[in-house]
Amino acid sequence: MSRAQPLQPLNNTQLNNRGNITPIKGVRRSKENQFDPVPVHGVPAAPPVAVAADKPKKKKEKLSALCKTPPSIVRTRNGRDYRRGNFLGEGGFARCFQMKDASGQIFAAKTVAKASIKNEKTKTKLLSEIKIHKSLKHANIVNFIDCFEDDVNVYILLEICPNQSLMELLKTRKRVSEPEVRYFMVQIIGAIKYLHSRRVIHRDLKLGNIFFDPQMNLKIGDFGLASVLPSLDSRKYTICGTPNYIAPEVLGGKNTGHSFEVDIWAIGIMMYALLVGKPPFQAKDVQVIYERIKKTEYAFPADKPISEEAKVLIKDLLSLNPLNRPTIDEILNYDWFKGPFPDKTYEESLVSTPPGFGKISKTQSSINFTNTKSSAGIYTPKNKNPVEILRSDLQSEQPKSLLPQSLSPNDTRNKYEEVNPSVLGKSNRRVNFNSNYSTTIKRLNQICFETYQNMRRLEYSKHEQIVSEELPRCENPILISKWVDYSNKYGFSYQLNNDDIGVLFNDENTILKVHNGSKFMELIYHENEGWTCIENSIHHPPSQVKRQLEIVDFFAKYMNSNLSKVSENEDRKETVFLRRYSRTSDYIMFEMTNGNFQFNFKDHHKICVSKSGLAITHISPSRIIQTHPLILVLKEGNFPVEEVPECLEKINVIKEAIKRKAFKDSSA
Template sequence: MSALRSQPLQPLNNGQLNARTNNVTPVKLGKWSKENVQTQHPEQKQQVKKKKEKLSALCKTPPSIVRTRNGRDYRRGNFLGEGGFARCFQMKDASGQIYAAKTVAKASIKNEKTKTKLLSEIKIHKSLKHPNIVNFIDCFEDDINVYILLEICPNQSLMELLKNRKRVTEPEVRLFMVQVVGAIKYLHSRRVIHRDLKLGNIFFDPDMNLKIGDFGLASVLPSSDAKKYTICGTPNYIAPEVLGGKNTGHSFEVDIWAIGIMMYALLVGKPPFQAKDVNVIYERIKKTEYYFPEDKPISDSAKYLIKDLLSLNPLNRPTIDEILTYDWFKGPFPDRTREVSLMDTPDGLDFISRAQSAMNFKSAKDMAGIYTPKNKNPIEILRSDLHSEQPKALLPQSLSPNDTKSKYQEVDPEQLGRPRRVNFNSHFSTTIKRLDQICFETYQNIRRLEHSKHGSSLDSLELPKCENPTLISKWVDYSNKYGFSYQLTNDDIGVLFNDENTLLKLYNSTKFLELIYHDEEGWTCIENSLSHPPVQAKRQLEIVDFFAKYMNSNLSKVSETGEKKEIVFLRRYSRTPDYIMFEMTNGNFQFNFKDHHKICISKSGLAITHISPNRLTQTHPLILVMQEGNFPKEPVPECMKKIAIIKEAIKKRAFKEA
């Protein structure tokens, strides 16, 4: 057996995935909190003086398990970040695939215009499919939030890369620009303007390819020569024609401008018009007032391309097809982006041969769809897409890919076969959330009994009722792949999976239970029907059955006792060379010693049970065993030594958890 090893809650991912803390773009400028004042147009007379609460604060944390109507369920993971009106969380499906869920509070959708804007974002993003655009997975809602489920990009964004690196080499930026240009070419071919292109909205996927995300400000032009007039975007990236508002209007060229801003920022280290005062930024943009610092030299060919991209007149900027024809792209060109680039400059970038660079450039263009973009029809936003026939629902069916427009149901006792939240009794629901306190209380009671065993008579003590507890009868440790499986003396069979959630198959029942844990919410117990299990539970039930067959064929029961009195789960276990320790949701602690004697401490430390190698079970008040020095009916080898080991193990748990 290995050294002491417990099974802690495993987070879905340690990194900040798709995280853009305080960087989710507002829908429109000038209507947000104090920290977003810099996004207001300079001609606006009213300044926000009071700090308003972010609309993202209205987003309620999703439940631990989000059930959708079509049976596809997601387990909520880590909080990823928040912005002006949304919060992002990890979501994991039944196969273990992790996604990012952009969560928007329904309370922030205060009028039809805001609702239409959100539905437009969903409609646009759902319609996109490109290797350099964050993949849209699903959308669904409950009574509180709307969820937009997206491909997760675990290596953060270009913004984090620039913060870590300060400046990025020209060969790397060439590859970045090809991937961005490929995605924008695809968007424009479908008459979509992104309107919020910036380093913080371009993410690295697991293979370090760039993906454009956040379509909250995206818009579809009804025709190629149409214009938009809303003043929106992020100050450092706003094109001059956007600042003109209704007087000028804007079109696809705003994305070309943003490409120039990003290219400059990556090569120089900061955006070209950056200033502390947002009004100064706007004035510089209107005059295209920027310079290339001498202490941060870049190539003349790079300056030439940037100057053209940042032309004041939108019509003087290169088209999306013309950008990659500039001489700058003939320089050293890497075959791919490596993870080391997130923190340091990769080696050998300046020594890539001209022939190899040309091959890499062509390959990158092929992968980004430069030569053969998918000629899909332009996206159309129809009125029917933006209005629901059901007043209480926000997402119309046409925008809900998997028919998840209705809220998931976690508690639904009326429908046979639907999951419902289980509260067995007040003792269960309380104890299961306070296992750390049970450790402390049990240790304190054992310690108190030790001090009182010599000075008190049994008549003066309040003795617990000593029925035999429900015990773990068989177990298999397969945590290197699935988890820890066990069978109880009441013949219930459970698996404590490696994410610390548990599935318990009830003996001689058509039901099974899922015990789901989250740091902030504690425990939730969901009852399901075996005949209509949720999608993610089907595979887990197969694993339970696999373990059950193995244990019934190969293992002997610990004890013949155990009438079905209560629902009990294994919460946690630890193994040492001398024993294995089981901590149960009812507060009991079971110790299986290597000499095949088992001892269970129950009643918060007031009762003790012994199971002999030949499966005889006896339960007595712990104070009685302490005063006698052993069990009264059948002596236990090294009984007091075993009790001392148990006390010390529970003590470590109590003070470790405190």
């Protein structure tokens, strides 16, 4: 008997049959159970194939066969009853039915047989899918409604999306016009940006998992393969997904690992498929698909022409190296999005191209593009805390139940309070990372990667016209004013230009004494959790840090007596730590907890990159300080107030140094 596999979403070919909804064999329906059929496309769709890179795929018996038809009335523990309606389709592990509540509202219910949950791994997979989907709320993600169980089934109740999926649209249309695809891409990108801000990787993005709601807005569904990254620089190693859409690093398995960039790759696959008519690596043999993916072996057919701007974007999205793919925000800056852009998707698009889409003016296209980005949440700040899978989400309190209380109904829609992962259970006052310390819990490689990508994008777009509203607000950053490298014994000591003094000890922890204050800060590194900040009183320090405080005082006296400052005092805007430093023969590089990078060059000119690479500061040997948007400096070729020797060369050195850090850390 084959071992039970993790839950797989519903079969797309059955689920997405608009005109022929077939009842389950052998099941007779009474008239009261046959309320008006609504074709559903807002539920988990085509089954992602569990792939093995080297072994041929074996045909497995569908565990959905174990799923019993729900009773005509499904009763929940919180007193809500749902009336079962039409059978909608099935996949490897689940069947889908319509469910109607007492008010007459119709939903889609993904139904999983408890008999198919044969081991702890499969159970964890199902509960993780529920927790992840339940924790999401976005205009372009299928809405999670409820989850409940009876003696034989678990039910996941979802928003119903009755207007087909992108896969069916493509099957009908064969190819889709570029203006329509632009609109589709913005809605998809908005949802993915939200997912990634919550540290969720979808891992099965494809045309069959993206659905049209009643207003023809696109919504991403099927979180059966979704995963939460415990930290921004961690990796996943399971080989999973749908063959035509799998990113090359996924096929590397434990040798490479994968992260958010697999979803960026999937955007490229979907864009190519919509414009050309089929996925770029498609073949009858799955192994041939994998070999093509590993070599990024694809072409743009001459008989199916698309714009050069579209080709440029697709090529970058399908970069073999994940770090060479554009970020979510960078994608929308490509020239391709400057073409005709509609105000919405019309139902007519399900069968044909709406007239006039190619003749939308530049002005109107720009307005439509901005409005669509706004509706898709592109401009929304990343202020959502990450999704977190708790132990209570995976353990049931009742012997016969599969769903834990934390995932069960009662206050289902509002059950999940956002969890601040940086607040760990230690004594003393914990600093709230949601305020000044939000970036301290970011891993170093993620900060390096974001900054490098922004610098690369600005360099690429320096010849374009500048929109003043998009320029960052520039203020002088907190800088390292003095430093002493005593790492052969204690660590690296530094004084900031707000007169705070810190020591980055050799064990990677930091103590920072706040100037003219009665407190000091400990920045403690945990291998799994990242960085945690604890505030203590100078007058009552914990016994284990008294010796370290003495070392900080020693360095403070030395620097105040022997070293000159880089710049004048800055008012306290935030508390900043040094997290890492590195030295070469040409410069010393400081990486700060607020995401800034400071470079002290051997010619005594100092440059700091801040605001994730959007702003740049120069400190001259005579201590004149100036801060400007990086794009303006790149355009002019130098700083406006006081020119910097070999300015662009120095900026390029900075960009390449940050790039090396991003690459090195991601491969570590």
